[in-house]
Amino acid sequence: MSGVPGSGAGFVPTDEDVAGVLDWFARWDALAVAKDVEAMAGMALFPVNAVTDGAAELWDRERFLKDMAAQLGDGDVRMESVRTPVFVNAGLVFVITDATITVGDFSQVVRYGDLLVKVAGEWRFQTMVQGGW
Template identity: 45%
Template structure:
């Protein structure tokens, strides 16, 4: 017996493959700290949902300039690549919308940080783009 997802949409192999390819490219650009290219792969305004250090839920929208400035600061300077080991669980709402839950280990300068987050991606003109970031701990930057 096959159960359909709550959305009623069953992703095709191409849906899954194209989304996996998008994340591989985004992770590769992140590893190189190529924030401008990461921004090219994003729809602006970018929606953000997080919480702050006081424990309050926060949301905001970033322009490309805010994204570039914040990601440049967060990712830091350096010549050593950042590595990611991620397990992703995509939930396709349609052929052009996906919510992706990620458990990731990010290693930078010999330090590993565990991350858990969700992203919403949209497909426009056949290409996926980052549209919403949902992750704890960013609220003080909003």
Template identity: 40%
Template sequence: MYQPSAEELKNIDDWFAAYDALAEEGAIEQLADLAVFPMNVATDVPGGHASVRQWTRAEYVEAMRQSMGGGTAGLDLRSTRAPRFVSQNLVVVETEATMTIEGQEHRMHYADLLVRTEDGWAFQTMVQGGWGHGWPSARRG
């Protein structure tokens, strides 16, 4: 099992700090610059089935515009992340987040796969429940 150094863990923390700052601003095109496309998205659909898709950059940007609007500033978003390095170039990051909207607290649990590219870290896969409304269910193969 790969054991990351303190500096590698800090690099992941720094990457997410930059991501979070862009998300607060609603800088969706810049967020897309931090990704590798096509992006894998795994979620679930009503009825208890999984759904997996690949998003183009345009699909990602549209989905983020719909979900983020003008950004996350003012949502009192708090995240705790647990990076798990698969290798020095692949890291799965589980996130537990709490967001407060109009006094209501909402909890989220999701994971991202970050891959090291020539330009640095980028996210390539998003895993989060509840995004699959209107999507076809995952196919068994």
């Protein structure tokens, strides 16, 4: 396969590119802690791909709201995350997250990935990948 102009081959993100993605996730995490799944849905590009071991589904907004609310549960939510963005090009970034998520008294260490797509200059969450769902 030959290189396609504009495909992102050789793209090197700037510090500003990386900071923009990490800022996006800071907003996302704050909304998750606040359990504001409506605002989280506003940061998504539907349908959202939900991928796990041997399975993939497309979630519409309604399914996203239902499942995200269930995942966040009833207790207080705390998140500690380290994120590693890998840019495909200026408009696509896959982000690996290593996190400890605590809901109430239950803590879980997780690794997951998210694909963000830039739409009209704004990052939108489009695909989530995590083993063991």
